[in-house]
Amino acid sequence: MSDLADYAWLTGNTAALLLEECLVDQAPLHRQLQRLRKVLSPQQAGLVIELTSLRRRAETKFGRLASKMFFTELALQQATDLWTASYKASRLKNDQPVHDYCCGLGGDLMALARRGPAVGWDRSAEMAHLATANLDVLGASEHSQVRVQEIEAMAPLPGEVWHLDPDRRSSGRRSTQMEWHSPGPEFIEHLRKIAPDGVLKLAPAAEVPEPWNQEAEREWISWNRQCRQQVVWFGALAQQSCLRRATVVTKTANCLEDPRVHSFVGQSTTRAPQGSQVEEYIYDIDPAVRAAGLTGALARDQNLVALQKESGYLTSAIFCGHPLLTGFQVLDVLPLRVKSLSSFLRKQSIGRLEIKKRGIETDPEQLRQKLKLQGEESRTLLLTRLGEREIAILAQRCLDGVTGSSLKD
Template identity: 35%
Template sequence: MESAELRELLTPEGLALLNSLPEYSSATDVLKIVSELRKAGNSASLVASVLTQAKLRAKAQAKFGDFASTMLFTEAGLEQATRLPVAALHAGRFVRAGLTRVADLGCGIGADALAIAGAGLSVHAVDADEVTAAIAVMNLSAFPEATVSHGTAEEADLTGIEGVYLDPARRSSGHNNTSRLTKSEDYSPSLDFAFGLAAQLPTGIKLGPGFDRELIPDNCEAQWVSVGGDVVELGLWFGPLAREGIARSALIMTPEGMHELTAAADSADAEVGPLGRYLYEPDGAVIRARLIGDLARSLGAHMLDEHIAYMSSETLVHSPFAAAFEVHEQFPLDVKQLAAELSKRNIGTLEIKKRGVDIDPAEFRKKLKLSGSESATLFLTRIGERRVALLAQRVN
């Protein structure tokens, strides 16, 4: 979205037109809506803008729930925005630390600032992109204690600010079709700036879950957050925003609730043992936090290979931190033999998981020529020097 498009959208007529549209879905007849709106005298640019916003609002339901129906977005802003339940956890840290005035630097479309303001705190949000900052103004308009500035994090006035939340830009600039920045030195603002700020004020820093662990400072709490099985972020928390005695955390959020595994450091490795009746696949947040050893011991399980994050035991223990599978057969990792075995078992629906082997599951699936009415899970992995395929059924 360009500035001219946003200015047209933010007129009373533009917003009224947007809010008059039916909820967007895959069944929406876009051509019919475009035709009707154009016949009513609306410009082509405004029609395109409101339809884009309607589509983004529908997509944003997954992150913002019902709040999405009153918010504005850019495609890149929505993709990078914190999910509202996760943002609420961020805001809770500032509340528990007793801070009342927070700066959200690199606020994007305002997701975290929205949660901070919703928690009753005063928040000053800053973004370097003019369009994005203007959208944040709209999204925060219901909160009089929230202000937004267009500017860089480095130049933000932090007078009177008690704590900082910082989300460095980790994608190329723009509102659509941005690309991920793979080098931390290309982040904006830089990590040096972010860590320097953390030395002065209580600070939370949002980073990608795959962030290089070697760059994590020793004086912070590192928390990996998983939502619905997807690891969505790494949060680094400094000063009173960090919890005493916790340096590593894996937080699992599911529709049923939240579960957390914490430790004062990376956990020691679990022992390696033979394949048992059950196989466990740790949640990605547990793997990223390097708490696999602690999890294995809590399950009474052992590792199948010291370098691969699969665990096994003879007994089943249900855990929110790992998916459990009952192992039925073990085969050599040979596609022809596997195709024959799966055909013999009438397996036509197959979930394929792999670790420790250089295989493209999509290409491997084609070679299996699946057909049948049964379903199963196939693990392609390595146990010691052996490449194996484990046929299993998910039990939780």
Template identity: 30%
Template sequence: MSYTLQEVDFLRSHRPEIADATAELALTRSSLIADTEVLRRHFGEHARAVTELVAARRSTTGKLPSDWLMCGESAQQATPPVVAAVRARRIAKNLGAGARVHDVTCSIGTELRPLADAGLTVTGSDLDPVRARMARVNTGSAVAVADALAPPLRPGAVDAVVADPARRAGGRRITRPDQLLPPLPDLIAAHAGTPVAVKCAPGLDFSGWDGPVSVVSVDGGVKEACLYSPALGEGEHREAVLISTSPGEHPHIDRITDLSGDGDGESLAGPPGRYIIDPDGAVVRAGLVRHYALREGLWMLDDRIAHLTGDLIPEGRTGFPFIEQVPLKKLKAALRKHGCGSLEILVRGVDIDPDRLRRNLKPAGERPMAVVVTRIGSAGVALVCGPRTDGVDRT
């Protein structure tokens, strides 16, 4: 649920009271009725808005500033700050400090602060007046109420535009750029002549885009694909950005692009090495598995399948110690022979449901293991492995 403008103003002007009144409340499903009664005594007709705000803040603990105004939906849709910071640095690097950037779908402002922190001059706008007001409160930036297809600023007033079209319609993910809301062609036309950075779902078909496409993951989870105008790139067409976070430490960022060679079409396939490695989803989505393999001294089990193998696991990544390769029909016997208990299953290139496979295998031993079901040549095979590891010897 969102708020009315009056509720936003109330939440903004009663921050200390809200913090004090909700500090000891659990606001869980089982306690919600009792907690709501407490909030009604404190805040009367604004109790619903306070409940929504506190629940949204708690759902984003460590991701968004704890004092920001947000509702549950806007918090869920918000770009992770570490991802927004990567984009902001790219824009600043290509346009220079002080460049003027306008976020035309700014929502509650999660993109505005990283852009400003990167030394850029920022403005925002959003079609929803409630979110626009929250963005102004959260960031202190100039934010207008406007449609992304009807820019509030005159042509040439900004050096770049950031946009985040809706990625779902009717509860289903949108996979075509011309079906985004607003459609990508309309968005480009509305800002003709201005470089754009358009955030999209990672499953979008971006094969027709002529600028850089950056697919970003955080701690192994793919978060977004971003389409950049050529002016916001460095000659690359595809990029995977792997962000690793640890509490209290600066994020580690690994960038793989298609600027390096991919083996000129030569086969990179070979027999399993010491480890089986499943590349980060951003590498797979960006189509950079071969580039990543060559950079890390790995090879492929099959040139058409994204599983990799090698004798070392890339730093900061994980893999599975390879034990043996067996036909699928002999997998159950092989796992029983090794005393398999807990089992991690990875499937790629073979039409098998991992949950059904687990039920059929019925592992009952004590040894943690993994199995990689994949296709090599024309045959589906199972690679029996030890449990996931980073390959670092700590003895």
């Protein structure tokens, strides 16, 4: 296992030159590892190759900054992407001091440091070292820093803002139950008494103490078509207390530019009206909306009906262009029977098929193999239930109300 001395070497000048060479080298990583072992210790060679692999993967989360940043496997998995972090930081006042507790490698901390002074805290000296190096990559280390400290022993001053990403694996296994998080609800209440304005990052499925539903704003954020975090906003940072917010964050070409953001706010108790037939258009719901339990509220707000209970698709006779919905024009509705469906698709010369499902057990890839597709046309097939029947909806993606190819060439 790597220790602080290993990471100190990895962030130094010698390793920097090797990392630059490896990142542009097209040779397989195992070949590069063999070459490095001739001039480095096995531990150092392994660290260089591991970080090279992680930097390539991290480009999705951190854009061009990834090629200079420092990661571990677990820390990269847990890190907030830079676009989501930038959105969260935008809800805080510029130049207001903020503490980022359990900062890890610094995904959120980097965005917070862009807007003003920030202090990251982590109990791991190794993570604190990597987070400091990542602040240097951003050029933010002059006004922001990272300290090693047991989080429970450190609190903000009154008037300061805090961000907390508690450890969800303190018992050895990942948990969505807050009583198993470290620090847990009692410490968060302690923080709120000292400094009421705070931000709590949780898993999408995490449940919070009941009073927080009335006192705070709960927000679910999706990025890259996945909902990876729930955010609880306390104090003056809560824009819509008692309500829930679903937000989709869209990448910009430049990771240092503010992302495009769209939100919907509503009550999770609102239920969608139920439809008895598939209309002209059908909609897949953004993961943040589903995670927040706002499918019904969004359906009523946009005059849509549901084909089944909250987990299914929505439909309408008139196109609805909403950033938290992906729209499709319905071409045909068929029973979900492999033999007849395969014959129909061949007659339509459909050889490329995007298959999506809601509320049924059918495996899309197994179905694709059984359909034996042939042809040049591309479409989308949405599998769901209508009443007791399993159906397959043949559709074409809508781009601002205009139908377009379901798949990219």
